[in-house]
Amino acid sequence: xxxxxxxxxxxxxxxxxxxxxxxxxxxxxxxxxxAVPVAFFALFFAYPVTAIVGRGLKAEGDWQFGRIGEVxxxxxxxxxxxxxxxxxxxxTALTLLIALPGAYVFARFDFPGKQLLRAVVTVPFVLPTVVxxxxxxxxxxxxxxxxxxxxxxLDTTVWAILLAHVFFNYAVxxxxxxxxxxxxxxxxxxxxxxLGAGRFAAFRRVTLPALAPAVAAAALxxxxxxxxxxxxxxxxxxxxxxxxxxxxYRQTAQLLDLPTAAVLTLxxxxxxxxxxxxxAATVRRRERALKLVDPAQTSRRxxxxxxxxxxxxxxxxxxxxxxxxLGVLVERSLDGADGPGGYGFGYYxxxxxxxxxxxxxxxxxxxxxxxxxxxxxxxxxxxxxxxGGLAAAALTRRAGRLVRGFDALLxxxxxxxxVTVGFGFLITLDKPPLDLRTSWIxxxxxxxxxxxxxxxxxxxxxxxxxxxxLREAAAVLxxxxxxxxxxxxxxxxxxxxxVAAGFAFAVSLGEFGATVFIARPDNPTLPVAVARLLGRxxxxxxxxxxxxxxxxxxxxxxxxxxxxxxxxxxxxxx
Amino acid sequence: MxxxxxxxxxxxxxALGVTVLAxxxxxxxxxxxxxxxxxxxxxxxLVSHDSFNVSDDVLKAFTKETGYTVKTLKSGDAxxxxxxxxLTKGSPRGxxxxxxxxxxxxxxxxxxxxxxxxxxxLDRVAPDTQTxxxxxxxPVDTGDICVNYDKKYFADKKLAPPQTFAxxxxxxxxxxxxxxxAASSSPGLGFLLGTIAAEGEDGxxxxxxxxxxxxVKVVDGWEQAYNEEFSxxxxxxxxxxxRPLVVSYASSPPVEVLYADPQPKEAPTxxxxxxxxxxxxxxxxxxxxxxxxxxxxLLDFMISKTFQEDMPLNMFVNPVVKDAxxxxxFTQHGERVDTPPxxxxxxxxxxxxxxxxxxxxxxxx
Numbered sequence: 001x002x003x004x005x006x007x008x009x010x011x012x013x014x015x016x017x018x019x020x021x022x023x024x025x026x027x028x029x030x031x032x033x034x035a036v037p038v039a040f041f042a043l044f045f046a047y048p049v050t051a052i053v054g055r056g057l058k059a060e061g062d063w064q065f066g067r068i069g070e071v072x073x074x075x076x077x078x079x080x081x082x083x084x085x086x087x088x089x090x091x092t093a094l095t096l097l098i099a100l101p102g103a104y105v106f107a108r109f110d111f112p113g114k115q116l117l118r119a120v121v122t123v124p125f126v127l128p129t130v131v132x133x134x135x136x137x138x139x140x141x142x143x144x145x146x147x148x149x150x151x152x153x154l155d156t157t158v159w160a161i162l163l164a165h166v167f168f169n170y171a172v173x174x175x176x177x178x179x180x181x182x183x184x185x186x187x188x189x190x191x192x193x194x195l196g197a198g199r200f201a202a203f204r205r206v207t208l209p210a211l212a213p214a215v216a217a218a219a220l221x222x223x224x225x226x227x228x229x230x231x232x233x234x235x236x237x238x239x240x241x242x243x244x245x246x247x248x249y250r251q252t253a254q255l256l257d258l259p260t261a262a263v264l265t266l267x268x269x270x271x272x273x274x275x276x277x278x279x280a281a282t283v284r285r286r287e288r289a290l291k292l293v294d295p296a297q298t299s300r301r302x303x304x305x306x307x308x309x310x311x312x313x314x315x316x317x318x319x320x321x322x323x324x325x326l327g328v329l330v331e332r333s334l335d336g337a338d339g340p341g342g343y344g345f346g347y348y349x350x351x352x353x354x355x356x357x358x359x360x361x362x363x364x365x366x367x368x369x370x371x372x373x374x375x376x377x378x379x380x381x382x383x384x385x386x387x388g389g390l391a392a393a394a395l396t397r398r399a400g401r402l403v404r405g406f407d408a409l410l411x412x413x414x415x416x417x418x419v420t421v422g423f424g425f426l427i428t429l430d431k432p433p434l435d436l437r438t439s440w441i442x443x444x445x446x447x448x449x450x451x452x453x454x455x456x457x458x459x460x461x462x463x464x465x466x467x468x469x470l471r472e473a474a475a476v477l478x479x480x481x482x483x484x485x486x487x488x489x490x491x492x493x494x495x496x497x498x499v500a501a502g503f504a505f506a507v508s509l510g511e512f513g514a515t516v517f518i519a520r521p522d523n524p525t526l527p528v529a530v531a532r533l534l535g536r537x538x539x540x541x542x543x544x545x546x547x548x549x550x551x552x553x554x555x556x557x558x559x560x561x562x563x564x565x566x567x568x569x570x571x572x573x574x
Numbered sequence: 575m576x577x578x579x580x581x582x583x584x585x586x587x588x589a590l591g592v593t594v595l596a597x598x599x600x601x602x603x604x605x606x607x608x609x610x611x612x613x614x615x616x617x618x619x620l621v622s623h624d625s626f627n628v629s630d631d632v633l634k635a636f637t638k639e640t641g642y643t644v645k646t647l648k649s650g651d652a653x654x655x656x657x658x659x660x661l662t663k664g665s666p667r668g669x670x671x672x673x674x675x676x677x678x679x680x681x682x683x684x685x686x687x688x689x690x691x692x693x694x695x696l697d698r699v700a701p702d703t704q705t706x707x708x709x710x711x712x713p714v715d716t717g718d719i720c721v722n723y724d725k726k727y728f729a730d731k732k733l734a735p736p737q738t739f740a741x742x743x744x745x746x747x748x749x750x751x752x753x754x755x756a757a758s759s760s761p762g763l764g765f766l767l768g769t770i771a772a773e774g775e776d777g778x779x780x781x782x783x784x785x786x787x788x789x790v791k792v793v794d795g796w797e798q799a800y801n802e803e804f805s806x807x808x809x810x811x812x813x814x815x816x817r818p819l820v821v822s823y824a825s826s827p828p829v830e831v832l833y834a835d836p837q838p839k840e841a842p843t844x845x846x847x848x849x850x851x852x853x854x855x856x857x858x859x860x861x862x863x864x865x866x867x868x869x870x871x872l873l874d875f876m877i878s879k880t881f882q883e884d885m886p887l888n889m890f891v892n893p894v895v896k897d898a899x900x901x902x903x904f905t906q907h908g909e910r911v912d913t914p915p916x917x918x919x920x921x922x923x924x925x926x927x928x929x930x931x932x933x934x935x936x937x938x939x
Contacts, residue, residue, distance in 0.1 A: 253653060430662065
């Protein structure tokens, strides 16, 4: 078997540009790995989005770039831009502030119920915003906890939006940062302290630099999510607040003002591109190979009052911010089901039938939505893993501008409104062999677009942290690049793959924006079914919406918990 | 294995993966995907909004009668669904579109979305709903957007509930009304148009200034207004909502009865019948439809007695044909709303954006 590795035994910085092959061969590998994701994004993202933006900016075949200036000088649009930007910064800062201690606690401490809690804090991430709005109002609004305790109501202030953003994105930080943190060898920091560094200095000079790419990745994701926030702003902010994303939706879906929507889409593109460029620069500066260890070795029970207080604080935050709003949903799904004032499972039983309206074609028993959602999410996760996995493998091999551009391209779907993509699909995928407009496959495809960036973001820091000398050693010992990848990279990143799969699955499960436009009426997904029930008056409909939301929470929590299990079982192997 | 082979293998594996996915997907995915084929097709595709609903038996009756099977696509709320049709004009996803109302009708007609067809049985349809002389659209249902009130609140306070737009300005009803954003919500827009019809194009701004001074609350959508803010609804009771007046539909009280277990003798909410705006929903044959014959048959069927009598309990709207009878639930718990003052579709088309903008700067800022 031919050895395709680079020259051996040259001691260099671990961060040296390297890959499975040198020169032309390396380029061939990269190209091969990138071909599939590039084709996927070109067809299902770039093409539809370009088409819809072009529709807005072209008149009689000519580009009308003057429209950009016109739209951007409107005071209402400037208001939207300003609000979008500052609330995203504020939300990201607040999320990091609240969630980083959480990431540390989940990475370093052992405590009972840790797996369960880690699954539960991820649940908000998949809940439809309609439902989250309801839950959050119960915390911050009239008669909510804050109102009862201190007479404080935040439901019409910007604080409601910021806190809801923390609620949504807590898990992003805990999982992204915590995932890497738990694999950093604590002995490195201990060694620094033995050598005389203070506790803070040791953290700053040893742990923080190693953690920086993950923190940057998490911050970037949170910023993107809050910058493009839609449902939260609409529901909790009321009509007085509007983000770019809300405005794009309004201009496209409601007003069909494609020129304005196109300009706003370009602005959002530019903003997202800028953020990605900054992020890429940060990561490049800080990147280096890390010595990763089994997370089971790094976590232990908290010691001393300080650590116990930290654990307590984190648990209390999670309880107030995440469990309480979720609890409200559960309470409402039980409340009044067996007559006024009583609790019962009446709404859950009602989910199995089509309800009081008689047998309607499109009121399938809401419970069927669970099966639909799981199937769609599974297909979407597989697509996202294949596409995202190939992309991450290609990006591990650090190289020139082309690859970095590709990196940014993969993130763009997170910064583009679902309505832009959805409407883009309508005007592009309309001719055979790709008349997919009425096909169910559009749902998982749209969901996978959002899932891929998660897969890449989660796997890339870990893949890049794999010491290249391991791969070289394998090559020296006669392993082919494929075998080296299987035996070296794969075991080290399996954990990251599972985390990535969990994210992709959860995102697909809760995806609403694109699904609502594409979902076939006889196959509603869970979020779509919840929205339909909430769209009708009547106690049974409301109760069933809450019951179905609770089921969505449970399905998500159980799926994530299963992933955690697999992860623990396997981690013993290496 | 060298690098080139590896690369090829990876690409192959990836391609296989995608193919397998697509393959297994179509087994577990919903069956019968793909558009209706050719004009001889036995499938007719109906595109509509999320609120569309029909009984199983009724669709089966249509199939038995005509041989056509109905496939339905729903795509977002009424505005979004219509705009998607406009975007795909000339290459429509379906044959018939249902769900364009009088507030948006001109947008559909100006874009040449529909092909004229005079449905059989149109003579039974209420004349005031037949606004398009060229028959590009067929009226299917009407619904009234009205202020609903929480009966218990007003009984407890020994206060008479408001009945007219003018009543809503009275100090007795200060801080009681919640409505929806006219820019993003269909009932919100309907209520705004109702005030324009009642107070006139010159008077509605002054009316809204007074309404704002009297403490009207505006939320983004009907779901929040009705389920979170309105004290008379099931959701509102759980949310400890404190607004006993909400902009909703004249059919909301019967629906509160229908979806309660056990059903109460009397609806918990009532309708202020002098605050209504009437929406008429139309259906039309899409230009470029693949199955025109089937589409025409479906339009005929939509104004048949069978379909019209099925609508009230599925979509909570009123029939437009004279011979259709309302279900007992509606006659018993619904309020009769006499034809309210209205604004013509042409006027709405000409002024909609400007009205909404001035409303926004008046009420939201």
